[in-house]
Amino acid sequence: MxxxxxxxxxxxxxxxxxxxxxxxxxxxxxxxxxxxxxxxxxxxxxxxxxxxxxxxxxxxxxxxxxxxxxxxxxxxxxxxxxxxxIYVPATAQARAKLNEWCFFIMTEFDAHTLYVIRRHTTFSSLYGESPTACKAAKEYFMDQLQAIAPLIDKSGFLVGGKLSCADILLTTCIDWAIEYSFELPPNIVAYHEQHSNRPAYKxxxxxxxxxxxxxxxxxxxxx
Ligand SMILES: N[C@@H](CCC(=O)N[C@@H](CS)C(=O)NCC(=O)O)C(=O)O
Missing domain, CATH: 3.40.30.10 (Glutaredoxin)
Structure with a gap:
C-alpha cells in the first residue's frame, strides 16, 4: 500500500x-x-x-x-x-468524454431518478409518498438505461478500455436499481456482474x- x-x-x-x-x-x-x-x-x-x-x-x-x-x-x-x-484521461478531449458519462450517470440516474424513488419510498416519512413521481422516475431510468445499453462494448468498460470513474458510478447505480428489483437488460446485468466481481468492489x-x-x-x- x-x-x-x-x-x-x-x-x-x-x-x-x-x-x-x-x-x-x-x-x-x-x-x-x-x-x-x-x-x-x-x-x-x-x-x-x-x-x-x-x-x-x-x-x-x-x-x-x-x-x-x-x-x-x-x-x-x-x-x-x-x-x-485504471483509466485516467490524458487530454481535454478524452476528459470531456469521461465527464460526459460521469455527469450523465450522476444527474439522470443518481439524482433525477434513483434518489427520487429513495425519497418517496425509504424516506417517505420525511418527504412524503408519491407513487406518481416514483413511477415516472422508474420509467425515465429504464428509458435512459435502454438507450445506453447498446453503447457498452464487449470489453465491459464505458470509456478508455479500462475501469474508470464512469464504471464505478454506473455499477453503483445499477446496485441501487437491483435493490429496487428493476428488470435490467441482459448486457447491463453482465456489466454489473463483471464489475461487482472485482476484488476491490468486494x-x-x-x-x-x-x-x-x-x-x-x-x-x-x-x-
Ligand atoms: N451528491 C452527493 C450526495 C451525498 C448524500 O446525499 N449522502 C447521503 C448518504 S448517501 C447523506 O450523507 N445523508 C445524510 C444527511 O442527509 O444528513 C454525493 O454523491 O456524494
Missing part, C-alpha cells in the same frame, strides 16, 4: 461504496471514520466543520477536503499514480455495509 494522508468519512450507502472502491482499486491506504448517514453523526459540531452540508462521503487528503462521491473518485484517480487497470462492499454496531467507539468522531 502507498503511504498516504487520506481520511474518509462515510459508510452504509452506494455513494460511500464508490469511494472505498476507488481507493481500493488504487491500492491506497486510508483512515476510515465509519459515519453512517442519518445516524445523527453528520450533524455533530465536529462533522459540520468538515462538511457543513452534513453529507457523506467526505475525503480529506492533506489540506484538501472533497465532498460529492463523483468528485472524490475523480480526485483520487488523478492525485495518485493509477495502476495499469472489499469496498464489506467496508461500506458492515454492521455499524460492530464499529469500536474509538473509530467514531467525537460527539
Amino acid at each position: 502507498e503511504e498516504t494522508d487520506l481520511t474518509l468519512w462515510g459508510m452504509g450507502t452506494v455513494r460511500n461504496l464508490r469511494v472505498h472502491w476507488m481507493l481500493m482499486e488504487m491500492g491506497l491506504d486510508y483512515t476510515f471514520y465509519p459515519v453512517h448517514p442519518r445516524s445523527g453523526e453528520t450533524y455533530t459540531e465536529e462533522f459540520l466543520k468538515i462538511n457543513p452540508r452534513h453529507k457523506v462521503p467526505v475525503l480529506r487528503h492533506r489540506d484538501v477536503v472533497v465532498t460529492e462521491s463523483a468528485a472524490i473518485i475523480s480526485y483520487v484517480s488523478e492525485a495518485f499514480a493509477p495502476p495499469p487497470g 472489499g469496498a462492499f464489506r467496508k461500506t455495509f458492515m454492521d455499524p454496531a460492530s464499529i469500536p467507539d474509538l473509530m467514531r468522531i467525537p460527539r
Whole structure:
C-alpha cells in the first residue's frame, strides 16, 4: 500500500461504496471514520466543520477536503499514480468524454431518478409518498438505461478500455436499481456482474455495509 494522508468519512450507502472502491482499486491506504448517514453523526459540531452540508462521503487528503462521491473518485484517480487497470484521461478531449458519462450517470440516474424513488419510498416519512413521481422516475431510468445499453462494448468498460470513474458510478447505480428489483437488460446485468466481481468492489462492499454496531467507539468522531 502507498503511504498516504487520506481520511474518509462515510459508510452504509452506494455513494460511500464508490469511494472505498476507488481507493481500493488504487491500492491506497486510508483512515476510515465509519459515519453512517442519518445516524445523527453528520450533524455533530465536529462533522459540520468538515462538511457543513452534513453529507457523506467526505475525503480529506492533506489540506484538501472533497465532498460529492463523483468528485472524490475523480480526485483520487488523478492525485495518485493509477495502476495499469485504471483509466485516467490524458487530454481535454478524452476528459470531456469521461465527464460526459460521469455527469450523465450522476444527474439522470443518481439524482433525477434513483434518489427520487429513495425519497418517496425509504424516506417517505420525511418527504412524503408519491407513487406518481416514483413511477415516472422508474420509467425515465429504464428509458435512459435502454438507450445506453447498446453503447457498452464487449470489453465491459464505458470509456478508455479500462475501469474508470464512469464504471464505478454506473455499477453503483445499477446496485441501487437491483435493490429496487428493476428488470435490467441482459448486457447491463453482465456489466454489473463483471464489475461487482472485482476484488476491490468486494472489499469496498464489506467496508461500506458492515454492521455499524460492530464499529469500536474509538473509530467514531467525537460527539
Ligand atoms: N451528491 C452527493 C450526495 C451525498 C448524500 O446525499 N449522502 C447521503 C448518504 S448517501 C447523506 O450523507 N445523508 C445524510 C444527511 O442527509 O444528513 C454525493 O454523491 O456524494
